[in-house]
Each structure stands twice: as C-alpha cells, then as structure tokens.
Amino acid sequence: MEFRSHTMENGLEVVAEVNPEAYSTALGFFVRAGARDESADVAGVSHFLEHMAFKGTDGRSADDVNREFDELGAHYNACTSEEHTIFYAAVLPEYQDRTTALLADILRPALRDEDFDTEKQVIVEEICMYEDMPPFGADDKCRAAFFGAHPLSHSVLGTVESIRQLSVEAMRDYVRRRYGPASVVLVATGRIDFDALVSVAERACGAWAPVVAERAVPAFEPVDQFLVLEKRSATQQYAVALAAGPSAESPQRHAAKLLSTILGDDLGSRLYWELVEPGLAEQASLSHCEFEGAGVMMTYLSCTPESIDENLRRVRELYAQAEREGVDADELRQAKNKVRSRLVLSGERPRGRLFMVGGDWIARREYQSVAEELAVLDAITLEQVNEVLRVYPLTHNTTMTIGPRTDVRPPK
C-alpha cells in the first residue's frame, strides 16, 4: 500500500492509495461544490448539474456517455452532498486510462437546452419520490431549521419550484465558478498505475482555466427549538433532532464517532436497548456528520404516532443521563471493536477505500492508511469521549417531528 500525490499547474490535485494486490481500480473526481455553495436563486443546482454531467459533453452525446461507461464494465455513479459532488467508477485495472478520461470529460458537460429540459423532469420526479416517503423530508427540513441563515441549511435536492425556475445559463455560470481545477481532486484506490493516472489527468484537465472558488464558512450559533410539521398521509411519526458536534477539522471528531456508536448505533447501543429492542420505536439512532466549520449529532426516531411523546421523553432522559454520568469503559471498548471491524471491512474493496481516502483529502488534505486510522481510534480515551458530551450537549438541539400528529409537545 503506497500513497502518491501530484498537483497540476492549474491547481488540480491527484491522490492515490496504490494497492498492487487489488483486483479492481476505483476512480473518483471529488468536486468541492455542494448545496452550501448555492445562492437561493439556484437552489438545487449542484445536484441537477451532477445529473447533467451524464447528458453529454462537446464531444459526446448522452447516449455516448452511458454506452462508454457500460462498455468499460464500469460500476459508476455520482452523488451530491452539502459540500461535495463526487463522480466515481469502479473498473478492472486495464480500463484505468479510458475511465479517467471519460470521468474528466463529463466534468465539462455541454449542458444542451433540450437535455436540460428533459432532465429537469427527472429531478422533479426524484423530489416527488422522496415527498412520498415521509422520513426523507424530515432531515432536510430539520437541517434548514437548525442552521437557519447558515449555508448548511440548504437542501441538496432543492424544491420543485426552485428546479422549475432554474435556467441553463445559471447552471453554466455555476460550473464556471465552482468547477475550476483548484476545486477538484482526482482520487484513485486499488490497483493503480499512478504515472499513467497523472498523465491522463494532465491531458484531460491540464487546459482547464484556473478559477478559485471561495466558500463562505460563517460562524454558527445553534438554538434550542421544537417544531411540529404535519404530514397527514404519513402512517408513522418521525422525529429528527440536531445538536452541534465537532466539525471536519476538529480533533474531537473521532471521539464523537465513538460517542454516537455508544449512544445510538443501530444495534447494541443505549438507544437500541432503551427503544428498539423493547419494540417502543421502529428505529432510533444517533450519528455524527462533519462539515467544514461545523458538525452535527443527528438523532433519528420513527415510531407509531401515539408513542412519539413518550419516546421523545425517553431519548431526552437518556441524553441527560449520559451528560450527567458519562459513558463507561466497557461501552468504549465495545464501540472501538465495532468501529475497528467496520473500518477494516469497508477498506477491503477499492470502492470502499475511495470515499475514505477522498473524504480525508478533500476535508483536510490529509492521508491516513487504515492502520493509521486504527491507531488514532485505539488511542481515544474515555475522558475524550465524555468531553465531547460536555462541549456538545445533546439535550441542546433542534427537534422536528413529522407525521400525522400536530399536538406533539416538547419533552420535559
């Protein structure tokens, strides 16, 4: 396992974790552009653009793009988050060059009017699909309330209205501003020929004009609030609670991961024993999400409408108790064992490693091997985990419940 990196003259970086033993190769362009970088008049443009990338370039039609990926036998896709847009493919090593060139090409899409109008309908359908699945709307709406005026409040999908009014010119302008080479990292894992990777990247992206995209990272002051959103067609009642947590740059982020595993992992956590195992809730979990300059601890709960009040009260009491008494050494050991195993298992496939290596690099310009990451994990102390609870109390949060009930009250 060897780490290699290279920075092109125009600022585009190429990083790779080379594993000559791997059967496959994973390649991804990580773009530092997401919902937080959008102004209100282009809400949803990052995600829409991710779709448009597959609709062709100056030299390729939409059919060409899809056909070529399939000819390479690629397992490929793209995803958009609040902070990044990632285009990736897993292929056999012999297709490394062609796949890299194809991925690079779609980062400069043609954005033809007709394709834009057709794909707009697909995006609207994607939004409608989530609207019909009440748990999905809940986290988006809760995040908007939690972050208020902060750019992390933006929805990745946008709304039917914001998508309908979006113009292709506005999208072209967004690509120009946000997809400059300094905002792009080419990440590769698995069996990689690094020199070939750099030379293909130089050929494909070397002429991209340097543009520097600024990102606003304003300070953020979380507030306590309790919100009820009626969704009469829902059968279950859902709740999302967001509390502040360590950011992507914070050294406390590792301890926060362990804390969320102890309190709210899907299995064997305090929330599991309190709510899921006894059948009081269908799901109850806590997870840590990190962003640039901010982090959240997200609680998710789904249960019957009549049991929401009691379950919210139990979650609050469970968090209050953890803040008062801390977690214990046995729990920390159990969480470390779980996280250790997950790290190793997800690192076995190049496409699993791709997101870890790329995520570390784009957030912190840092590379960590699995072994190094395990060492960091092992060194976390109980005191550090409990410190996270003191600095980021879970009982201070924005809670939103969505479902048929309108009369849910905040837990005492």
Add this chain to the structure above:
Amino acid sequence: MTEKILSHTFANGLVLVAEPMRSLESAAFSFLVPSGCVHDPTDRGGLASFLSEMIMRGAGNRDNRRLVLDLDNLGVERHESVADAHAYFSGVTLSENLPAALTVYADVLRRPHLPEEHLEMVRQIMLQEIQAIEDEPAQKLAIELRRRYYRSPWGRPSQGERRAVESITLDDVRAMFAERFRAAGTILGVAGRFEWEPLKEAVGRLLGDWPGGPDARPDQATAQPTVGHVAHESQQTQIGIAYPSVPYRDDRYFEAWGAVGVLSGGMSARLFTEVRERRGLCYSIHAACHSLRDCGGVFCHAATSADRAQETLDVTLGELVRLARGIEEHELTRLKARIKSALIMQQESSAARSASLARDWYHLGRSRSLEEVSRRIDRLSCASINAYLTECPPRDFTAVTLGPEKLEMPNGVS
C-alpha cells in the same frame, strides 16, 4: 480466477460450502435455515419473522444483552432476515474472529431461549414494521406484485399480516422453532480468509450432532396473471410488472438473465434509455430476475408523477414486448463487460461470496465457482439469447399500480 470451492455434507444433512479468498483479512458466513415464511401456518402469517427476531434474544449461556455484546466485541457486522424458503443469519468479521462467531451462532440456531418476557416486545416490532410499509410506497407495491405473481404460499410477505401477528403465541414460536430449525436443509456458506480443515472440524463439533429430519417444502408455481390497483395517497404512481422466466437451475437461466441485463443493466440499457433518458418520465426504473427453486420471474418497477404514469406504463410495456424481437451484438458486448467486472469484483467481498455459495447450493445442490460462471457467460451469444426470447418471450404480464388513480392496461395485458 478463484481458488477451489470446498464442501462437506454432514451425516445429519447440514451442508458446509466454503471458498478461501486469501487476499482478504475478513471472513463471512451465511446460514440458510429452512424456516422461511412459506412455512407460516395459514392463520399465522409473519411467524417465521417473529421467530427470527425472538431467536436473537438470548441463546446458550448468553442472555439477550450478552449475545449482542459478544457479537459486537467480535466485530461481527451481522444481518438477519426471512425470505420465502429460508431464514438468513449472516455476518462478516475479521478472520481471526470467525471461529468464535460461529460458536455463538451454534447457540443461536440450536439453543435460543425464546424468552416469554420478550414476546410482546417482538410483537410490537413486527407490528411497527408492517405499519412502516405504508410510508414506503415502492415496497408496498413490490409486496402486492409478488403476492399476485407467485401462487400461495410463495408470494407471501415475510412481514405477515397485522391480525395474524397480533395472535401469535409463545407456543406458536416454539413449535415453529422445533419443526424448522434443524440440520436437514440448512446450508452454511463461508468465504474469505480461513483454513478448511479447522473450519470443517469446528462446524462438525458445533453442529454435527444437530438433529436432521425431513426437509419438505410446498410446491412452487406462478399464479394466473392478473391486473390490480391499490389506492394510495401519494404524488407518484408506482408501477409493477412481472412475467414468467426460467428458474436459476434451468440451463437457460443465463440467457434469461442476459436478456434482462439488456433491458436493465447499466445506464445504456433499454428501459433506462427509453423511459428516463429520452423521455424524462421517471427517476428510477429497473427490471431484475427473481428465482424460486422451481420457477421464476422478471420483476419491473417504475415510479412517476400520477399525470405521467400512463405514458410510463405504455413505454415500459412496449419495451418488454419489443425485447422478444431480439437483442443486438453491441448490447451483448456491453452486458458481458459489466458481468465480467462484477464477477472479478465479487472476489473483493467475502460477504457477497458467502451468500452466493449458500444460495447456489439451495438451487443447484452444488456451488458454482466464479470461473465456471465466467465460462458460462463466455458462451452467451446473441443467437442463444434470441433463441431463448423466441421460446419464452415476455408475456402473461401481472401488473399492479399503486397511487391516486388507476391506469389503463393496454390490450394483451390480462
């Protein structure tokens, strides 16, 4: 391409089938226990799932908490589920923890406590799962389509029915455990880093004296094609279509699978191209083969806004019917490229391999190596796929829609 597949059938009928994957640090196991929902008594739909949930609540000398804690400390990423024929218990962990994990599972499968004080808790979990389906329209549609396509009991939903779940007793749970949890018909697939002889010896010690017994299952067949609509308050209409296909153990299965790959494998496949790319009708559309042991089907799903649902249905059905006219060489080339890379990448996942080994054994009475599958894929040709499509064209459609309004079924759809 792969190392050898190893297998052993114990005197009590238990099958162990394993494949070493020495490039990995992990080892994965998949138990298939013949306790699927087709064995639910008629008035106890959901009993197999109920039992599968009860079974993890303490076993051997571990109570419910100890069981979860021990598996967590062994780093076992685990998963339990119930399908038609089997209850599945699978897990993946670091290689050195495999023997200890199997020791825990031997207790789970043979000596669960099935504690009375957990009966009501498990019932609440089951009832919530049934209720939650109402908020997942795509899943609700899939359940209804399957129910109509396969003849009972093979189309049953594993979640069961609310009223039946409300009346399940501890005696029901214990009776099903006694009848269905036994060595005969149980298959254990293992893949990843392990040594064969010590593994075989350990499994023999843990499960070799597990009572065998007969392994019978109800006959499998598809039902008469029907068309139905489920009224549902939603923005989108869900469309589900199923039609007959050969089962996995039929030699023509790879032709059937290839034909469906042309319909729905990759973004250049026909359904994605015609329904989504050209017309922008929907976000998700796909088709896939499903196989019981003795019969199978192709299941298609699409979801789109109610006002565009009719066009989506018409275009989708049009593509299914057009498939019978045959596929072309360039489609086959792309299909083979995708399959080939998928096969090679399977060698990077012990979990995927252990599940395939066990599933193969159920369908074929042996497990195929990736090399064997690869050779069979090489033999696929346009001529062989088109011959299959002439013999078994997509027809006799079972169709279900779910949404605010019913759709018009074109002529030729029952």
